[in-house]
Amino acid sequence: MKSRVLIIEDEERMRHLLTLVLSEEGYEVQAAEDGVKGMLLWRDMEPHAVLTDLKMARADGMEVLDFRNRRYQNVPLIILTAFGTIQSAVTAMKQGAYDYLTKPIDNMEVVRVVARAIADTRKEVGVSRGVQGEAKMVGSSQVMHKLYEDIKLIGSTKMSVLITGESGTGKELIAQSIHAHSPRAAKPFIRVNCAAIPHDLLESELFGHVRGAFTGAVGNREGAFVEADKGTIFLDEIGDLPLDLQPKILHAVEDKLVSPVGSSKSRLVDVKIIAATNRNLDQMVHNRQFRSDLYHRLNMYPLRVPPLRQRGADLDELVDYFVALFCREQNKPPLVLADGVLQLLQSYHWPGNVRELKNVLERVVLVCRHGEITEDLLPEKIRSEYIVPQSRSNDYLDLSSQERNLILAALEQSGWNQSKAARKLGITRNTLRYRMKKYAINRTM
Ligand SMILES: Nc1ncnc2c1ncn2[C@@H]1O[C@H](COP(=O)(O)OP(=O)(O)OP(=O)(O)O)[C@@H](O)[C@H]1O
Ligand SMILES: [Mg+2]
Structure with a gap:
């Protein structure tokens, strides 16, 4: 069987050159002219290696990399970059790209890198989507203990869960842990990042599509809900789910029925749904940016992770x-x-x-x-x-850090509106400003 290579590159000449060079080497090559088409083609042809340009109009190389990290971690992605933008290629490598090639392209080098990428990946075992390694959670505060209890409890129920909390608090880790502690642990855990997938692709990513449903849909495709059957689907950044897709998600959450794009047939799936967001969904519902029925349905078991x-x-x-x-x-x-x-x-x-x-x-x-x-x-x-000199007493330290925390909390609760925060704290706006300066508090924090 020939190894398949996908090329995503907006420059026509470069696309043709690479196709030619790699086809001559015996690879089965397909090419797309932008990131969106590339991602669609990716799912249809299931390549063994992918080469992508970084700068493209519709979905750039970093989006393609993110797509790969979510869905195809076992497929090596090689970045094509112009001389002078190597820094971005290095950033991409830190985020999981396999290697990079600088333009103008050296034909021999392309062949070498692609061959090595495919050979290296074959050697690796067990790399796949799902929970990677043991999701170890650290912390024995009371809050964490309660969370551990909730995690075990939720795993054994059919309820959907909504995890909220600031960025970096561990929402994804918790979702993985719920899955790992559930009877579904041996089944797939599929994460869909609703914020990272271009709108055009999201519906088919979630529900799949049938052949010919739209340009580029060359075959039937199963979506994340079907892939997660008997397992867990993790709808990450659910606050970024476009309004027009929300009814379809509601249908999937309520009735566990999904239908691929371009088909009227529904299919029953057995999935546990975990959603997460760092946005304030309550507020979004209030502003009609998020459907209240979907919110309540997801929020059957709310888990809030404190900062x-x-x-x-x-x-x-x-x-x-x-x-x-x-x-x-x-x-x-x-x-x-x-x-x-x-x-x-x-x-x-x-x-x-x-x-x-x-x-x-x-x-x-x-x-x-x-x-x-x-x-x-x-x-x-x-x-x-750190504003307190070390020689001062502990009491002083506590007082200042508490004052600082209070001010921060008031600012956060009032959406960084200084007048509101000052009112909450019972001080004048000037005093608040003075304190903010003293404690080096600013909004970019
Ligand atoms: N309690 C914990 N113990 C060990 N590692 C943790 C813990 N909480 C978070 N982490 C680690 O911190 C990093 C961020 O966690 P995670 O990706 O789950 O956050 P998040 O809430 O999903 O953030 P975001 O909203 O930005 O997506 C991860 O590397 C995760 O492994
Ligand atoms: Mg996250």
Whole structure:
């Protein structure tokens, strides 16, 4: 059987050249002229390797990469990039691209890289969609304990779940954990990121399509609901689901009936539905941006994950866990924290939550050259937020950090409207401004 290669490239000459070079090598090649067509073709031809340009009008290379990361993690993706934009290719590689080729293309190199990509991928075993590795959740705060109980409970029921919380709080990890703790654990876990898939593609991604349903639909295709049959479908970023698709989702959630685009036949599926969002769906319902019937249907069992700054006890455990994890990953001996470092981490407000903490610690472990993690290795934003000199008493520390947290909470609750926040706090707007400056609070945090 010939290996199949998909080329996604908007420049016609380049597309033809690559098709020619790779066909001559014995590959079965298909090409698309933009990202959207490329993703459609991807699902129909199921290529063994994909080459994509980065800059394209409809869905660029990064969107294609995201599509691959969600659905086809075992297919190597090679980035085509012009000289001078190598930086973006490097970014793409960090996010999972296999390699990159610079234009003008060297024919021999293309052949070599594609062959290596396909051979390497064949060697890997077990890479597939689904829950990757053991989804380990760290934290023993009361909130987390309650979450663990909920996770077990939900797994055993048929209820749909809505997980809400700020970005980086662990919503996806929780969804994976629910699946892993359910009787469905051995069946598929399919994640659909409603925010990342171009609108044109989303309906067919979810429900599939029949041949000829639209230009580019060259074959019948099963959607995520059917793929997740007997397992779990995770509708991530559900707040970004376009209004016009919401009735169809409601039908799927309520009656477990789905019909592919272009067909009037429905099919019954047995899926557990977990949805997540960092947007305020209540508010969206109020503004008629989200259907209230769908909201209530999904929200049968709401799970709210609090931000990291409200889970002090978890932070210490997470720090230990991530430092040890990255030491192992980077082949370093175990590192300890110098005096004061943990306090700095505790007093920072972590707008990006656990993800931000994880990223910070990965970098810190990387740049740490001695056996101890010292203050100077922490990012400036964390060091500069610490406003209390170390010599002061603990009482003082608590008072200021509490004041800071209060101000932040008031600002967040009032959508960063300073007048409203000041009213909530019972202080004048000027005082609020002064305090915000003192505690280096600003909206970009
Ligand atoms: N309690 C936890 N224990 C260990 N790792 C965690 C925990 N919570 C989150 N993480 C890690 O933090 C990162 C972010 O988590 P996740 O992707 O689940 O967040 P999210 O809420 O879905 O964020 P977003 O809204 O931005 O999509 C992941 O790498 C995840 O493994
Ligand atoms: Mg997420």
